[in-house]
Amino acid sequence: MANLYEGKMAAIFDAMYQTFIDYDEEYQLYNNLLIEHHCQTVLEIGSGTGNLAQRFLQNHADYIGLDYSESMIAIAKERNKSGIFISGDMRDFELEKPVDSILITGRSTSYLITNQDINNTLDSIYKNLNKGGILIFDIIDANRFIPFTKENPVIIHEAYYQGINYYRNSNWKTTLSENFMLEWTANYYTINGEWKEIIADDFSTVRVFTLNEMQLFLYLNGFEIIQTIDRKTYAYDTYVIVAIKK
Known part of the structure; x- marks a missing residue:
């Protein structure tokens, strides 16, 4: 893990x-x-x-x-x-x-x-x-989520909390393994007006x-x-x- x-x-x-x-x-x-x-x-x-x-x-x-x-x-x-x-x-x-x-x-x-x-x-x-x-x-649910990620390989999430604008760009890639697995890559940003600053990135293999x-x-x-x-x-x-x- x-x-x-x-x-x-x-x-x-x-x-x-x-x-x-x-x-x-x-x-x-x-x-x-x-x-x-x-x-x-x-x-x-x-x-x-x-x-x-x-x-x-x-x-x-x-x-x-x-x-x-x-x-x-x-x-x-x-x-x-x-x-x-x-x-x-x-x-x-x-x-x-x-x-x-x-x-x-x-x-x-x-x-x-x-x-x-x-x-x-x-x-x-x-x-x-x-x-x-x-x-x-x-x-x-694999039956619904895998088709969704195939149609939407990039997913954007935005959040505003305690005066800070957060932005996450997620990329999903299905792997051809024996289980229903996906590779998830994400970049995290803060946004101030027109400026976007990367604050972290993340990678996980999920099932x-x-x-x-x-x-x-x-x-x-x-x-x-x-x-x-x-x-x-x-x-x-x-x-x-x-x-x-x-």
Whole structure:
């Protein structure tokens, strides 16, 4: 797994995604599902800079955040003084005690490149969930996203946050591998009038999924899907999957 969003990239990501994602709406989606399934404790994988954590903690949730990026964890801790945040790898982690529910948010599943990555992640999640525990996560739908990137190889995102205009130029290239993989290259700029200054660049190999293949991964790792939500997010067509530990 790549060393995601370290250094200044963590702060740039945080600033841009404040305007891309409605975190109040994200919180309501996940919290309603947790209430529906009577979950008292929650681990968020891909907790990032703590935007969802802030909302869970404000509502007195028994919450833990886990992220691969130490820079993002640092921002999350500063933003949420009372929160518990762990720097770790979703493919191999161990909590002090199991939880009722685990969320993988922000399409973080896309960084699970190999089948072994997915199986290791689901195995770790299984071990850290209570009996009958709930797993909730989102995936980018390969059947819709790959044709979209073929027709739109360059995607522009703009954001205004705390007096700064941000601009991101993303390029997507489909790879001919055994999985549904894409190479993502992005340049980040700030804009002041007619001037555009590059502040960072980024490269990642990401994976998108069909719903059927994810259903099979879950089945083979001891989970049963109990709900699937077809959801349009700020840039991608996704599925939110709710599964129960068998």
